[in-house]
Amino acid sequence: MKDRTLLTTGIVGSVIAAICCFTPALVILLPFVGLAAWLAFADYVLFPLLFLFLGITAYALLLRHRHKKAAC
Template identity: 50%
Template structure:
């Protein structure tokens, strides 16, 4: 996977998970499909995934800047 794909994957994942963490997007979606009992466990999954995608973006940008210099 080249650096541009890593940057795009990290940025898209970060934005998507930030929307899910900081807005009630998944809470409403889970309520609609009948899984509202699982909303208490969303933070156990979303916050580590958000940290992973932020780290992936930082890694890809640092690798991209090393190659371009």
């Protein structure tokens, strides 16, 4: 996987997970589609996803840094 694709995936996933974790987006949207019962378990899924995507972003930045350092 290219560094740019990995970095984009990490950043987009982190932003989406952060929006769902730290704003009432899920509290507003899920009852409208009939999934309000899932709100009790949202934190058990969203926080690990946020940390996973932040880890992917950090890994992609590390790879990018190594490639730039090797090119010099």
